[in-house]
Amino acid sequence: xxxSPDDGAAHAxxxxxxxxEPLRPSAAAAMLEAAGLTGNPSSVHAxxxxxxxxxEEARAVVARRLDADLLNCVFTSGGTExxxxxxxxFAPGRRVLVGRTEHDAVRMGVPEGAALEWLExxxxxxxxxxxxxxxLARPHALPALVCLMLANxxxxxxxxxxxxxxxxxxxxxxxxxxxVQAVGRMDVALHAGGFGSLACSGHKLGGPKGAGALLLAGPxxxxxxxxxxxxxxxxxxxxxxxxxxxxxxxxxxxxEALDTQPHHAxxxxxxxxxxxxxxxxxxxxxxxxxxxxxxxxxPGLRAQGQLMRLDLEGFCVSAGSACSSGKVASSHVLEAMGxxxxxxxxxxxxxxxxxxxxxxxxxxxxxxxxxxxxTGGGAISxxxxxx
Amino acid sequence: xxxxxxxxxxxDSSVVAARLLEEGHEVVGATLQLYDSRAPAKKGxxxxxxxxxxxxxxxxxxxxxxxxIDAEQRFTSSVIERFADAYAQGETPVPCVACNxxxxxxDLLGLAREIGAQAMAxxxxxxxxxxxQGAELHRPVDAERxxxxxxxxxxxxxxxxxxFPLGDMPDKAAVRREAExxxxxxxxxxxSQDLCFVTDGSYVDLVERMHPxxxxxxxxxDRQGRVVGQHEGVMRxxxxxxxxxxxxxxxxxxRQMVVGVEPARRRVIIGPRAQASVQELLVRDVxxxxxxxxxxxxxxxxxxxxxxxxxxxxxxxxxxxxxxxxEPAMPAPGQxxxxxxxxxxxxxxxxxxxxxxxxxxxxxxEGEKTHG
Numbered sequence: 001x002x003x004s005p006d007d008g009a010a011h012a013x014x015x016x017x018x019x020x021e022p023l024r025p026s027a028a029a030a031m032l033e034a035a036g037l038t039g040n041p042s043s044v045h046a047x048x049x050x051x052x053x054x055x056e057e058a059r060a061v062v063a064r065r066l067d068a069d070l071l072n073c074v075f076t077s078g079g080t081e082x083x084x085x086x087x088x089x090f091a092p093g094r095r096v097l098v099g100r101t102e103h104d105a106v107r108m109g110v111p112e113g114a115a116l117e118w119l120e121x122x123x124x125x126x127x128x129x130x131x132x133x134x135x136l137a138r139p140h141a142l143p144a145l146v147c148l149m150l151a152n153x154x155x156x157x158x159x160x161x162x163x164x165x166x167x168x169x170x171x172x173x174x175x176x177x178x179x180v181q182a183v184g185r186m187d188v189a190l191h192a193g194g195f196g197s198l199a200c201s202g203h204k205l206g207g208p209k210g211a212g213a214l215l216l217a218g219p220x221x222x223x224x225x226x227x228x229x230x231x232x233x234x235x236x237x238x239x240x241x242x243x244x245x246x247x248x249x250x251x252x253x254x255x256e257a258l259d260t261q262p263h264h265a266x267x268x269x270x271x272x273x274x275x276x277x278x279x280x281x282x283x284x285x286x287x288x289x290x291x292x293x294x295x296x297x298x299p300g301l302r303a304q305g306q307l308m309r310l311d312l313e314g315f316c317v318s319a320g321s322a323c324s325s326g327k328v329a330s331s332h333v334l335e336a337m338g339x340x341x342x343x344x345x346x347x348x349x350x351x352x353x354x355x356x357x358x359x360x361x362x363x364x365x366x367x368x369x370x371x372x373x374x375t376g377g378g379a380i381s382x383x384x385x386x387x
Numbered sequence: 388x389x390x391x392x393x394x395x396x397x398x399d400s401s402v403v404a405a406r407l408l409e410e411g412h413e414v415v416g417a418t419l420q421l422y423d424s425r426a427p428a429k430k431g432x433x434x435x436x437x438x439x440x441x442x443x444x445x446x447x448x449x450x451x452x453x454x455x456i457d458a459e460q461r462f463t464s465s466v467i468e469r470f471a472d473a474y475a476q477g478e479t480p481v482p483c484v485a486c487n488x489x490x491x492x493x494d495l496l497g498l499a500r501e502i503g504a505q506a507m508a509x510x511x512x513x514x515x516x517x518x519x520q521g522a523e524l525h526r527p528v529d530a531e532r533x534x535x536x537x538x539x540x541x542x543x544x545x546x547x548x549x550x551f552p553l554g555d556m557p558d559k560a561a562v563r564r565e566a567e568x569x570x571x572x573x574x575x576x577x578x579s580q581d582l583c584f585v586t587d588g589s590y591v592d593l594v595e596r597m598h599p600x601x602x603x604x605x606x607x608x609d610r611q612g613r614v615v616g617q618h619e620g621v622m623r624x625x626x627x628x629x630x631x632x633x634x635x636x637x638x639x640x641x642r643q644m645v646v647g648v649e650p651a652r653r654r655v656i657i658g659p660r661a662q663a664s665v666q667e668l669l670v671r672d673v674x675x676x677x678x679x680x681x682x683x684x685x686x687x688x689x690x691x692x693x694x695x696x697x698x699x700x701x702x703x704x705x706x707x708x709x710x711x712x713x714e715p716a717m718p719a720p721g722q723x724x725x726x727x728x729x730x731x732x733x734x735x736x737x738x739x740x741x742x743x744x745x746x747x748x749x750x751x752x753e754g755e756k757t758h759g
Contacts, residue, residue, distance in 0.1 A: 301501070302501075304454070304498065308415070308452075308454055309502045312452065328457060329457050
């Protein structure tokens, strides 16, 4: 029996952009070009110089487009490393305040022994500014490091970052922003946004997997304790030879993501209207959200079964916190929003840059059928934040 | 048709998936994650054990979708905790029945229906035979691997939906040959042993961790309450057992055996082997796979995982059934009492504790650790 290479995946409708975006052809071209260069960017010879030139070109793009200084753009292997590098560098000597709904990269990345405090969110999934201020105002021997994501990966909900930044400035806190889901989907600016540091990831913009960046505030090169020293690359802040093809692909994807405007909102709104009419609730609907993300809960129907059904019908979506084993657990994000049972009944639909209207329409029709066929459930009382 | 195959990562369920695929069915694989199979790890970390990886490798090789189902919490509450609680009540539980009944044939089967499957298949060694009144449950061809006793609680509705393709296999070697024919990496994988969720130490350690009040040494007493010896922990003793009694194994020339366990007092009660005699017992949570006549029926009952069934008469009662044995035996509270007619399972239930009467202490039987 010959193994089938993709179990039909080639025909699948891909609506899981927040897991990873399809590779942009322009990014693939940039990767291919970079992969043709033999040199190591750290080498002194001609081939090394060519590689270095391409690397610095990519750095200039990423720094400029995200409002950082050229000297403070540290390339990493991706979003997780960028977040962990920031935590590793800025947590010592600070108390660490982490939002309840942060990604595991941050939640699990807080160094052991750090003074960790959780920041609660409201029913919409937005950080409670009153509690944040209370925490920051509390006299403490250590200054604060505040870690919040600009846009939530499961719900697309945006924290009120302008207010957060103002509070952090007032109380002398370092604000680290996890911009992995935000970059390319909304305006992100390091200095103008009041961030001390920002993490981003290439493959969430339509670049390749394997590259990310940590941007540090300030005009002069900012020192940062590296996770691994290696040969002192990235000005001693990230050892190891840079993954030039991935980095070049990320830079090209970033430009294209920022220069083109996908019209996600009308597609998303139509999907949500149909889903709600069929009995679904949209998690975090009352808050500002990314235009590409819908977190849809069907009372009485477990997320696992929904995912499998949709997958078998050729639709790629996900539930909030599928871990690397592939099992679907209840979502910590939705639990933090007080959604209790619904936390295990929600799937995430996230539209990629390449989405077509008919993809969303086909998905909507299937989803409505799935919702109509469910049994049980009935009236489940839920906290706010739903429509 | 679309069939959900419950895949454990072992050779049996892998062969089931491969055969169904070969027969032209749309196979969907699912593996339950029941417990964390690794050493304690950082909270929130993922925990795919080798079995899950094996199941996935088989699915990838054969080219059908495979899913990992998180059943950890439900397994803990419905199987492991109930297992430990039963010991604390002086019973000897059969956790495999609880698992088949709950996590597998209720939850996973429900999921199979949710995804539009028309059947669910497992690698159990048992036969499902289409009879005049619907599906019947029978012992498998290979008596060595008979798992029917562990499946008595399967309801008729569940049985209609289930398929057991290995029930006709002559022996395990044939299953392994099938696995080799399909080129499955798990062809040579050893059979699982004992209780799957006891990953380190023995079940005794696990129960003692959950019920520390039962841990520790205690007294061995005779039916009159005279202390005749010491033991290292009540969980190691079950009704009918003669091992671990030390000098008390033989008293006044008579071979002794455990006739009861009192976990609360950490006491093991013994009596002469020759006096073993229970001829009537009550079973609870009875599942009937036939329409039981009110006057009862003659059949054979099997009260342990491995024993020759005994002739008996079973009469339904409002809360279970009454079993009248032809010859006296030592039934073990908590164990299954399964009713057979030939190879067919008619029904079954769990053996109730006898009410203490006179010097009769509550009894508990030898633990059957055969996995099912």
